[in-house]
Amino acid sequence: MLAYLIRRLGQSVLVMSVMATIVFFGLYMVGNPVDLLINPEDDLAAQEAAIARLGLDQPILVQFWHFLQGVVQGDLGTSFVHNQPALELILSRLPATLELAAFAMLLAVIIGIPLGMFAGLYPKSPVSKGIMAGSILGFSTPNFWQGLMLIMLFAVFWRVLPAGGRGETAELFGIPFSFLTLDGLQHLFLPALNIAIYKISLVIRLSQAGTAEVSLQDYVKYARARGLSTRRIVGTHILKNILIPIVTVLGLELGSVLAFAVVTETVFSWPGMGKLLIDSIGLLDRPVVVAYLMLTVFLFVVINLVVDLVYSLLDPRIRTKGKNA
Amino acid sequence: MSAAVETPFRRLVSEFSTSPVAVGAGIAVVLIILAATFAEFVVPQNPYDLASLNILDGSLPPMSEGFEGNYYLLGTDEQGRDMFSAMIYGLRTSLLVSFIAVTSAVLIGMTLGMFAAWRGGWVESLIMRIVDIQLSFPALLVALILLAILGKGVDKVIIALIMIQWAYFARTTRGAALSEIRKDYVMAARCTALGQMRILFRHVLPNCLPPVIVIATVQIANAIAIEASLSFLGVGVPITEPSLGLLISNGFGYLLSGRYWISFYPGIALLLTLTCINLVGDQMRDVLNPRLHK
Numbered sequence: 239m240l241a242y243l244i245r246r247l248g249q250s251v252l253v254m255s256v257m258a259t260i261v262f263f264g265l266y267m268v269g270n271p272v273d274l275l276i277n278p279e280d281d282l283a284a285q286e287a288a289i290a291r292l293g294l295d296q297p298i299l300v301q302f303w304h305f306l307q308g309v310v311q312g313d314l315g316t317s318f319v320h321n322q323p324a325l326e327l328i329l330s331r332l333p334a335t336l337e338l339a340a341f342a343m344l345l346a347v348i349i350g351i352p353l354g355m356f357a358g359l360y361p362k363s364p365v366s367k368g369i370m371a372g373s374i375l376g377f378s379t380p381n382f383w384q385g386l387m388l389i390m391l392f393a394v395f396w397r398v399l400p401a402g403g404r405g406e407t408a409e410l411f412g413i414p415f416s417f418l419t420l421d422g423l424q425h426l427f428l429p430a431l432n433i434a435i436y437k438i439s440l441v442i443r444l445s446q447a448g449t450a451e452v453s454l455q456d457y458v459k460y461a462r463a464r465g466l467s468t469r470r471i472v473g474t475h476i477l478k479n480i481l482i483p484i485v486t487v488l489g490l491e492l493g494s495v496l497a498f499a500v501v502t503e504t505v506f507s508w509p510g511m512g513k514l515l516i517d518s519i520g521l522l523d524r525p526v527v528v529a530y531l532m533l534t535v536f537l538f539v540v541i542n543l544v545v546d547l548v549y550s551l552l553d554p555r556i557r558t559k560g561k562n563a
Numbered sequence: 564m565s566a567a568v569e570t571p572f573r574r575l576v577s578e579f580s581t582s583p584v585a586v587g588a589g590i591a592v593v594l595i596i597l598a599a600t601f602a603e604f605v606v607p608q609n610p611y612d613l614a615s616l617n618i619l620d621g622s623l624p625p626m627s628e629g630f631e632g633n634y635y636l637l638g639t640d641e642q643g644r645d646m647f648s649a650m651i652y653g654l655r656t657s658l659l660v661s662f663i664a665v666t667s668a669v670l671i672g673m674t675l676g677m678f679a680a681w682r683g684g685w686v687e688s689l690i691m692r693i694v695d696i697q698l699s700f701p702a703l704l705v706a707l708i709l710l711a712i713l714g715k716g717v718d719k720v721i722i723a724l725i726m727i728q729w730a731y732f733a734r735t736t737r738g739a740a741l742s743e744i745r746k747d748y749v750m751a752a753r754c755t756a757l758g759q760m761r762i763l764f765r766h767v768l769p770n771c772l773p774p775v776i777v778i779a780t781v782q783i784a785n786a787i788a789i790e791a792s793l794s795f796l797g798v799g800v801p802i803t804e805p806s807l808g809l810l811i812s813n814g815f816g817y818l819l820s821g822r823y824w825i826s827f828y829p830g831i832a833l834l835l836t837l838t839c840i841n842l843v844g845d846q847m848r849d850v851l852n853p854r855l856h857k
Binding site: 374377378380386394500515 | 708792
């Protein structure tokens with residue numbers, strides 16, 4: 239187990255270093271941020287001073303060396319545009335993205351599981367067929383266009399929900415959150431729904447297949463024979479048994495929410511990490527792009543590691559395999 | 564060859580036809596490809612020839628008649644561009660980009676996957692580790708970072724799509740090739756002292772194709788969706804060669820003022836294309852899956 243853990247950690251560090259190197263040198267070849275950041279009406283001395291302040295006058299290898307030194311100390315450089323440490327800037331946007339992701343996951347579970355269980359319990363009903371067809375549509379619809387259509391319906395035609403922004407926030411533990419105010423909740427709903435629709439389709443599929451399978455098991459038949467109410471059979475015996483695969487898949491999907499948050503945040507002007515990344519790419523704000531990448535790779539490495547570890551805890555076969563190898 | 568002989572291709576066609584939905588989707592895909600390929604002959608206007616645009620016809624809603632009597636089925640954008648024409652041209656860019664990308668990814672992925680299965684050892688470990696690591700990140704995020712490095716442009720988008728898709732084909736091909744290489748016919752071919760390359764490409768490769776074809780169909784839909792998302796985010800194709808994603812992005816600005824059609828119809832075209840390709844892919848998977856035949 240320990241050897242496995244060490245090997246996985248070593249691999250993770252390697253992945254992060256390779257990614258950081260590729261992105262650092264890759265971004266260096268694209269455009270010159272100096273053109274965007276310096277006031278062209280300044281005199282030459284002022285321009286040179288600004289370049290020196292950003293560290294852009296050094297040879298690239300020296301810049302890379304400074305970058306590496308910083309990384310080891312947890313300093314991922316300073317944003318050219320915001321003049322603020324890049325990591326701090328991204329972390330300040332992190333709560334908004336996490337709030338969106340958590341709310342989307344919640345929607346996926348509370349909408350997806352009942353619909354999927356219904357389709358699994360009554361497979362012949364036209365409602366079930368409608369639910370399953372809808373889930374196919376939910377898989378195929380491009381996320382960004384779906385967001386536009388939600389804005390069109392709810393904000394332009396019906397005028398019931400705002401089209402973008404984060405709304406009024408309230409602080410909890412010193413961090414602003416939208417879900418604590420009514421206005422914030424209204425702003426949160428559409429972007430969260432936009433991320434959730436794909437997950438809802440996924441949860442519908444999983445719970446429909448699970449329910450159809452579990453309903454045929456002997457313990458469900460036995461529960462029926464004992465005369466338990468349908469509500470108790472469905473709510474306890476079936477629900478508990480279909481939850482395992484749903485929890486696993488949703489855990490794995492947590493990472494992809496980060497990726498789709500980039501699209502959704504752009505559509506709904508939600509001030510999270512994803513919007514920051516797109517803005518920074520546009521402005522050639524190199525340190526922020528590199529820091530975003532490092533943080534995302536780090537998050538993914540952690541998620542994958544945790545999933546693997548949980549698996550090896552749940553399934554003893556994986557552990558024994560590691561021992562033999 | 565007489566009509567009664569069952570060739571693998573005929574069997575494939577007849578098994579594919581068992582699902583009317585898949586056949587309908589297949590016909591729709593063919594029509595979409597034809598319309599996009601022969602866009603010049605299908606649409607009433609060349610949307611990128613500025614001389615053919617009439618600014619007086621700007622922002623007309625769908626099914627309206629223009630100043631000079633032109634009929635605009637799906638309305639026009641700000642510059643008087645017929646949305647139907649723009650959509651078909653956009654479809655062409657979207658299809659072309661994803662088709663080139665997936666074809667190249669198939670070639671690269673299959674070669675590396677076969678090579679890994681054949682050589683084994685550290686070569687295989689190295690290739691498959693790279694595949695594992697790459698597939699543990701969402702494709703859209705990898706593409707976004709690649710384009711942040713590469714910059715904008717049709718060629719750049721194609722490179723990014725190839726780089727995120729080759730891994731699927733490498734993994735699939737290696738899996739199929741590993742089980743094929745152990746079979747007797749490969750042993751027999753080795754006994755006849757055929758060259759390694761000949762065995763690999765003439766004997767093993769054709770037998771690895773079915774799963775690759777299925778993945779390729781689904782990946783074309785994925786490539787179209789990713790390209791559209793990237794163009795929407797402003798890191799994809801340039802404004803001079805707009806794809807469906809860019810058209811939708813352009814319409815975003817007009818959406819809030821109620822001119823919904825500029826974003827709506829290209830999106831419907833995108834959704835239709837993706838759904839039809841996915842339905843065809845689903846049926847292909849059922850037909851080509853050997854486990855379902857037995």
